Each structure stands twice: as C-alpha cells, then as structure tokens.
Amino acid sequence: MSSEAKPLSGLRVLIPRGGPWGDLVSRALRERGAHTVTAPLVDFAHTSEEDQLVDALKRLEAGEFDWMTATSSTVADVLTHHNAVIPQETNVAVVGEATAVAFRDAGYHITRTPERENSTHALLEEWSEIDTGDVLKVLTLRSDVAIPVLTEGLIDRGHDVTQVLAFRTVGVPASVHIREDIESGRINALLVASAKIAEEVAAQFPQLPENTIVACVGVNTLEVAAALGLPDDADDPAHADYELKRALIESVESVIDQSDMLD
Incomplete structure (x- = not known):
C-alpha cells in the first residue's frame, strides 16, 4: 500500500511519551502512514x-x-x-x-x-x-x-x-522547536494519552491552530481535556477531520490500551 493510500497519510503527530510506550505507538502510526515526532510532555x-x-x-x-x-x-x-x-x-x-x-x-x-x-x-x-x-x-x-x-x-x-x-x-516543557512546529501547524496532530498530558497540552500550547487535531485516548482523558477547554470539533461526525481523528485514535488503541496509563 502506498503512503498516499494509508489512513493517516498527511498527519505529523506529536507522541507525548518516550520509552516502550512511545516506541509502540510511533511504530503503529507510521505503519498507517503518519509521520511521528516523539517529544515527551511528561516524565517520571x-x-x-x-x-x-x-x-x-x-x-x-x-x-x-x-x-x-x-x-x-x-x-x-x-x-x-x-x-x-x-x-x-x-x-x-x-x-x-x-x-x-x-x-x-x-x-x-x-x-x-x-x-x-x-x-x-x-x-x-x-x-x-x-x-x-x-x-x-x-x-x-x-x-x-x-x-x-x-x-x-x-x-x-x-x-x-x-x-x-x-x-x-x-510535566516536561516542550523544546522551542516543538513549540514552533505546533504553532506553525507543521505538527498538525497532538496525541493526548492521559489526563496529565492533557494538562500539559493546555498549559504549553494555549493557542493551537484551528486545523490541529487533538486526539484524546481514554474516557478520563476526554473528561479532563473537555474541562480544560481543549478543542474537540473533530469529534463531530460531520467535521471534515472526523474520520482522520478516529483512525488516529483507533491506531493508538490497537497497541496501547488506555489502562496502560491508569493504575
């Protein structure tokens, strides 16, 4: 399958965790056509x-x-x-x-x-x-x-x-280069995989470009992201990016269950 035919073609996705978690997620997204940038927003x-x-x-x-x-x-x-x-x-x-x-x-x-x-x-x-x-x-x-x-x-x-x-x-501050890539839209999708990551995204990137996809994984993450005011327009099935966002979330969930961040 050519990269143009893959479901995540055209996305440049921020992977907010490193280590085995980040490696698995990044590999899954690349296999589906996305470009990935690993830049941890949380550490331990x-x-x-x-x-x-x-x-x-x-x-x-x-x-x-x-x-x-x-x-x-x-x-x-x-x-x-x-x-x-x-x-x-x-x-x-x-x-x-x-x-x-x-x-x-x-x-x-x-x-x-x-x-x-x-x-x-x-x-x-x-x-x-x-x-x-x-x-x-x-x-x-x-x-x-x-x-x-x-x-x-x-x-x-x-x-x-x-x-x-x-x-x-x-929380871990993103580098200047990462902030510039997000603010310019070069990174056009953010993976939000926990409540803590949602807090960091809201605090570090308060003015996201309108076309940036914010993909939240997990019910708890969604609730916190909504309370923080993170954009969720693409959750509307009528939104132009709905299918792309769903494909991104499903790709993550195929390798990482949300419970991997819970207990």
Whole structure:
C-alpha cells in the first residue's frame, strides 16, 4: 500500500511519551502512514513514598506477596532502579503491551496478562485466582496520578492489598522547536494519552491552530481535556477531520490500551 493510500497519510503527530510506550505507538502510526515526532510532555520522578516503596520491595524479595501487579511500563524502570528481585514463586500480572515489553526487557517474569483485550477490567474478569475465595497478598505499584482501577478491584474482592505509589508523573516543557512546529501547524496532530498530558497540552500550547487535531485516548482523558477547554470539533461526525481523528485514535488503541496509563 502506498503512503498516499494509508489512513493517516498527511498527519505529523506529536507522541507525548518516550520509552516502550512511545516506541509502540510511533511504530503503529507510521505503519498507517503518519509521520511521528516523539517529544515527551511528561516524565517520571521519584515517589513521595520512597520509604514505603523500599519496604515493599524488601517484602517482595522476601516472598511475602502471592502476586504483584503493574499497568505502567515505568514500574519496570522503578524495579530496575532499585535492583528489585521478584521471586519465581511470586506471580506477576501486568496490563498493557508496553508494560509487558518493559518487564520482559528488564528480565522479569510475567504470569498473567489479559487475553480478551489488554485492559484492567479484562484482567479482573479473567483473573481466576482472585475469585477462589482465598485471600491473596498482592502488591500494586502505580503512579501518583493513576486511577487505581486494579487496586480497588482487588480490595473489593477481599484481598490483602499493599498499594504503593512507585513514581510521580511530572510535566516536561516542550523544546522551542516543538513549540514552533505546533504553532506553525507543521505538527498538525497532538496525541493526548492521559489526563496529565492533557494538562500539559493546555498549559504549553494555549493557542493551537484551528486545523490541529487533538486526539484524546481514554474516557478520563476526554473528561479532563473537555474541562480544560481543549478543542474537540473533530469529534463531530460531520467535521471534515472526523474520520482522520478516529483512525488516529483507533491506531493508538490497537497497541496501547488506555489502562496502560491508569493504575
């Protein structure tokens, strides 16, 4: 298929995260004809719960947990930074293709990922071990801005959950060149893949060109973006860019579930 015939031909898309997540998304969009520019608008910093994290990782290495969970690829970076050891007898459940890639690249084993669809809700539905009546000891590691979908689902089922904020999500200023490319329309599509990224887009690019596509992935992202006043004209099926925007969002969702940023 020629690039002209691909669904995202003509789009130059800002990818707002780096690492495995950014690599997977960028590859998927390029395969569909887009040009991509990776310029992280968020990064990850040390947790405000460092003492709790260190204690939890010591307990993890000692084999105190039946399971640990992760739905962000950054958790693998945190584990590696702390030289954390996951015993073979401790099961590991992860959600998100980027998360799975990061864990495997770091040398950590994975016991369970959702099969029906790569989402937190699917994991909770398919995770047979959490519905046997036994109380499991589970360690959940997540971001400070995450929605604790998995954590709350396990607590609701009566399990003994230790939840720790493993890292903080912080904003990163875009470079002068990126700002110029966005303001000039050279970058004509922005991928908004989390509430925090929506906040950074609204703060850093307050005057987007009218024809810039703002593609929000995930219900929570959409709600925050709307509250911040980010443009959503292309959400109207009658809008000229509607099909292009839908193709962009669907391309992202084909490789990255929104839950990859939630818990």
